Amino acid sequence: MAKEQLQVLNALDVAKTQWYHFTAIVIAGMGFFTDAYDLFCISLVTKLLGRIYYHNASDAKPGTLPPNVSAAVNGVAFCGTLAGQLFFGWLGDKMGRKRVYGMTLMIMVICSVASGLSFGKSPKSVMATLCFFRFWLGFGIGGDYPLSATIMSEYANKKTRGAFIAAVFAMQGFGILSGGMVAIIISSAFKAKYPAPDYQTDAFRSTVPEADYVWRLILMFGALPAALTYYWRMKMPETARYTALVAKNAKQAASDMSKVLQVELEAEQEKVENITQEKGNDFGLFSKQFLHRHGLHLLGTTSTWFLLDIAFYSQNLFQKDIFSAVGWIPNAKTMSALEEVFKISRAQTLIALCSTVPGYWFTVFFIDRIGRFTIQLMGFFFMTVFMFALAIPYTHWTHKDNHIGFVIIYSLTFFFANFGPNATTFVVPAEIFPARLRSTCHGISAASGKAGAIVGAFGFLYAAQSQNPTKTDKGYPPGIGVKNTLLILGGVNFLGLLFTFLVPESNGKSLEEMSQENEEEEQPSHDIRTVPV
Numbered sequence: 001m002a003k004e005q006l007q008v009l010n011a012l013d014v015a016k017t018q019w020y021h022f023t024a025i026v027i028a029g030m031g032f033f034t035d036a037y038d039l040f041c042i043s044l045v046t047k048l049l050g051r052i053y054y055h056n057a058s059d060a061k062p063g064t065l066p067p068n069v070s071a072a073v074n075g076v077a078f079c080g081t082l083a084g085q086l087f088f089g090w091l092g093d094k095m096g097r098k099r100v101y102g103m104t105l106m107i108m109v110i111c112s113v114a115s116g117l118s119f120g121k122s123p124k125s126v127m128a129t130l131c132f133f134r135f136w137l138g139f140g141i142g143g144d145y146p147l148s149a150t151i152m153s154e155y156a157n158k159k160t161r162g163a164f165i166a167a168v169f170a171m172q173g174f175g176i177l178s179g180g181m182v183a184i185i186i187s188s189a190f191k192a193k194y195p196a197p198d199y200q201t202d203a204f205r206s207t208v209p210e211a212d213y214v215w216r217l218i219l220m221f222g223a224l225p226a227a228l229t230y231y232w233r234m235k236m237p238e239t240a241r242y243t244a245l246v247a248k249n250a251k252q253a254a255s256d257m258s259k260v261l262q263v264e265l266e267a268e269q270e271k272v273e274n275i276t277q278e279k280g281n282d283f284g285l286f287s288k289q290f291l292h293r294h295g296l297h298l299l300g301t302t303s304t305w306f307l308l309d310i311a312f313y314s315q316n317l318f319q320k321d322i323f324s325a326v327g328w329i330p331n332a333k334t335m336s337a338l339e340e341v342f343k344i345s346r347a348q349t350l351i352a353l354c355s356t357v358p359g360y361w362f363t364v365f366f367i368d369r370i371g372r373f374t375i376q377l378m379g380f381f382f383m384t385v386f387m388f389a390l391a392i393p394y395t396h397w398t399h400k401d402n403h404i405g406f407v408i409i410y411s412l413t414f415f416f417a418n419f420g421p422n423a424t425t426f427v428v429p430a431e432i433f434p435a436r437l438r439s440t441c442h443g444i445s446a447a448s449g450k451a452g453a454i455v456g457a458f459g460f461l462y463a464a465q466s467q468n469p470t471k472t473d474k475g476y477p478p479g480i481g482v483k484n485t486l487l488i489l490g491g492v493n494f495l496g497l498l499f500t501f502l503v504p505e506s507n508g509k510s511l512e513e514m515s516q517e518n519e520e521e522e523q524p525s526h527d528i529r530t531v532p533v
Contacts, residue, residue: 005512006272008240008250008257008265013158013510020260024155025164027236028148029171030229034108035141036175037182038222039077042134044183044345045215046070051337052211053123069127075457076131077138078313082450084142089443091143093436096247097151098238104147105233107140108226116220142450146443149430153438154239155260158510162367165427170360173418177357180349183218187341190214211337241511244272245435285437293516297432298441300502304376305425305449307496311383311489312417314456315410355411359418371507372424373500379420380497386413387490394483421496424503425449431506434515 005013050065065073084104091100114133120126148168156164190210237260243253251267258265283289329343367375386409390397397406425445433441506514 005510006244006250006268008244008254008268009510009512011257011261011263011265012155012240015157015261017157017160018261021156021160021164023232024152024236025167027229027232028152028168030225031105031108031144031148031171031233032168033171033175033178034112034222034226034229035144036172037179037225038108038112038137038141038175038219039081040176040348041179041183041218041222042074042077044179044341044348045218046073047344048211048215048337048341049073049127051340052215053126071458072131073127073134075454077134077141078450078453078457080135080138080140081142081145082138082447082454084139085145085443085447085450086142087139087443088143089146089439089441089446092147092150092439092443093246096238096242097147097154097439098233098236100143101147101151101233101236102230104140104143105226105230107143108137109223109230111137111140112223112226113220116216116218118216142443142446145426145446146430146439149426149442150439151236151239153430153511154241154435158508160368161431162372162427162507163364165430166360166364166367166423169423169426170357170364173352173357173360177349177352179218180345180352182221183341183345184349186214186217187338187345191336191338191342214338214341241435248272285440290437294433294441296502297504298444300499300504301425301429301432301441301445302448303499304380304421304496304503305429305445306452307492307499308380308417308421308425309449309452310456310492311387311496312422312456313453314485314489315413315417351407351411351414355415356418359415359420360423362415362419363423366419367424367427368507371505372428373503373505375419376421376424376500376503377497379416379418379422379424380493380500382416383413383420384490384493384497386410386416387486387493391483391486391490394486421500428503428506431509431511432504432514435511438511438515 046065050070054065054069088100088104111133115130115137118126118130118133120129149165152165152168153161190213237256238247238252240253240257243249243256250269250272254265254267283293329340329347335343363375389409390406390413396402429442429445430438504514
């Protein structure tokens with residue numbers, strides 16, 4: 001049987017959409033803008049790094065990073081992100097969401113600047129320094145995932161909570177878009193200083209005098225939006241659900257939310273004590289009670305996020321290789337270093353503008369109308385279909401007359417990733433777990449996702465670059481490794497579809513109803529089905 005809800009929490013659940021909702025979206029969302037910019041801008045400059053520091057490595061592919069270096073540069077930030085999600089997720093439940101929120105942002109600002117200042121006497125030492133700073137950049141980014149999601153879910157009302165959390169995550173799309181636009185502007189500015197290149201000159205194809213500034217400026221720009229947001233994050237009050245249900249301070253919770261909602265709220269300390277001391281509602285993460293109530297839910301959120309990120313981050317990180325393989329980006333030997341940055345950035349920006357960003361905002365618009373489960377199932381289904389549509393007739397797409405069709409279908413996989421599991425895997429873990437474990441469980445789910453991203457960055461980066469050692473480059477179909485990669489990713493998406501059936505529907509329910517924190521002892525809810533009916 002459900003207990004009576006606290007007045008302050010009920011006020012948040014039924015509140016009309018107000019200015020503070022949009023303020024919270026922007027404050028939390030700018031963190032995700034920075035996250036996406038920092039994580040994905042590296043793929044824009046990877047080939048430039050090869051041109052600058054490894055220009056004598058290969059005659060067939062001038063200026064290409066060795067596969068192990070490329071995997072490290074692309075993937076090390078994900079290792080840091082995984083660690084940050086686990087650590088700050090746990091810390092957010094122990095110390096409070098607000099107290100930890102500023103730490104993550106300052107780490108991101110400092111490490112973004114430091115990444116652009118990477119130093120060393122040899123190419124290996126420069127890459128090692130870059131990897132070191134990007135690991136700690138990822139550590140700060142990781143903290144933003146559970147904290148932003150938890151804060152937004154605990155501030156939002158029942159009716160539009162999904163849209164508000166999804167809107168925070170949708171800022172990721174603008175971060176990806178901005179990464180491409182910044183790279184276009186910076187590469188164009190430097191490219192304009194030089195006459196049309198002589199493509200027969202290997203030295204010019206490799207690099208130009210100021211090319212080293214380009215990648216550093218692109219990486220350092222990520223510090224700007226994070227720094228601008230810091231002051232506003234520090235002014236946000238702690239969420240009422242943490243203050244009341246975890247810190248057990250009803251007076252402070254009522255005071256904070258009275259200012260936010262601009263209504264008078266009563267401090268119900270006695271009711272808070274009764275709720276928090278109720279036997280059966282004090283279980284920990286590693287208890288049988290948690291396993292009974294939320295074990296399958298945690299398995300569902302971790303597995304689907306893991307499988308989704310294998311596909312999503314693999315696509316983002318090696319899209320430059322796919323575009324080169326099908327001929328949408330010209331061969332490196334026909335371009336200067338800055339031209340290559342410009343064309344890779346232009347391709348990523350076009351994909352982001354036409355498919356990635358719209359996909360996020362379709363989710364924002366529909367998530368409270370058709371529900372999380374339906375969107376996630378639909379997204380995985382269409383990602384599976386489009387991946388196989390690219391992979392099975394792959395030789396057809398490599399013909400120059402079919403490049404446009406390839407890019408359109410490839411863009412649709414991004415659209416349905418974002419109008420699908422890439423958004424819902426972020427939303428659901430912030431809604432279905434108890435307040436005292438909410439940030440921790442979201443961090444675990446997100447870290448599982450980053451484990452998938454690491455698989456994509458390290459594993460599939462090699463797969464996409466693989467060539468049959470028994471064949472020569474002459475007459476051999478370019479990017480044969482890409483076909484195999486797309487086939488595997490199609491299978492991964494299908495598994496994600498199956499594991500989606502473990503994830504509960506949280507649409508229209510209060511956080512306490514989903515987590516069963518308002519249930520009496522030994523009265524488990526029968527209304528929360530794993531699969532919506």
